[in-house]
Amino acid sequence: MKPLTVLVYSKPTHGCLRLLDKLPEGTDLVVSQDLEMLRPKAPAADVLMNVMSPLAPFRDLFLMCPNVRWVHSFSAGIENSIFPELVASSVPMTNGRGIFSRSLAEFAVCGMLYFEKKIPLMNRQKAEGRWENIEEVGELHGKTLGIVSYGTIGQACARLAKAFGMRVLALRRRPEMSAGDPLLDRVYGPEGIRDMLAESDFAAVCSPNAPGTRGLIGAAELAVLKPSAVILNVGRGPVIDESALIEALRENRIRGAVLDVFDTEPLPEGHPFYTLDNVLLSPHSADHSPGWTDNAMLFFLENFERFRTGQPLENLVDKQAGY
Secondary structure, three states, X not given: OOOOEEXXXXXXXXXXXXXXXXXXXXXXXXXXXXXXXXXXXXXXOOEEEEOOOOXXXXXXXXXXXXXXXXXXXXXXXXXXXXXXXXXXXXXXXXXXXXXXXXXXXXXXXXXXXXXXXXXXXXXXXXXXXOOOOOOOOOOOXXXXXXXXXXXXXXXXXXXXXXXXXXXXXXXXXXHHHHOOXXXXXXXXXXXXXXXXXXHOOEEEEOOOOOOOOOOOEOHHXXXXXXXXXXXXXXXXXXXXXXXXXHHHHHOOOOOEEEEOOOOOOOOOOOOHHHOOOOEEEOOOOOOOOOOHHHHHHHHHHHHHHHHHOXXXXXXXXXXXXXX
């Protein structure tokens, strides 16, 4: 079997790169963010991987590689790894989908409990040295979770929500794919987004940054949420209209927001989210559980073995849909 050439567009300092030593003996591997270091091997490259690096130079690398046969995005989000030439090509693309879902679902549950158990009030009373009875603390049991985009993250959220005795609704592009799902009480198609949100006590947005998802949750969608509702974003920032969300939070038209992702990252100094009391904010770190990057690299290595031995790749991306 001919040794394969693998080009990894990455900072060489990522600790998970040490796992690439597990590639089969003879694999021709180059890891760099310097295109000139990668260029000599580009004509022979079989596999390209982008490890949390910018889009434009990764595209330039792809265009240098006329014989590439597989492109992998180390992350679940592919916005830094997909571009028109790749979409138009026959080269398959895979990603890290599903590797981080459990941790993100746990963060979503953490956010729901944060509001339902009145943790902000408890923290204020503690900081003020004040012992004051809290008359009513809520439960997740019996509440309704609406999930926007029922992929691997949404499914992980549904599993945990069911364990708490919640009612679970889901929105997906092809609702027939979830017919009979025991985790779901109802599935909606894209046209039912406002109906689902209106029923939801918590709305978990799990959508990728893909064609058709930018601004999916705008002012009109936020307006149908209950005043007691909390919106959670564990997908991608641009899916929610940020200015509309800030306005709804400032005017207390919804109870709060739990956010791991944002339009601009890092969140700029002085951004309103820093000062809003009804926001739980994570610096896009909710999936940074122990070994998270190692797990992503181990998945690549497993998929590499499939590629090398002619087996079907896992986590194939629908390049036209963008996820």
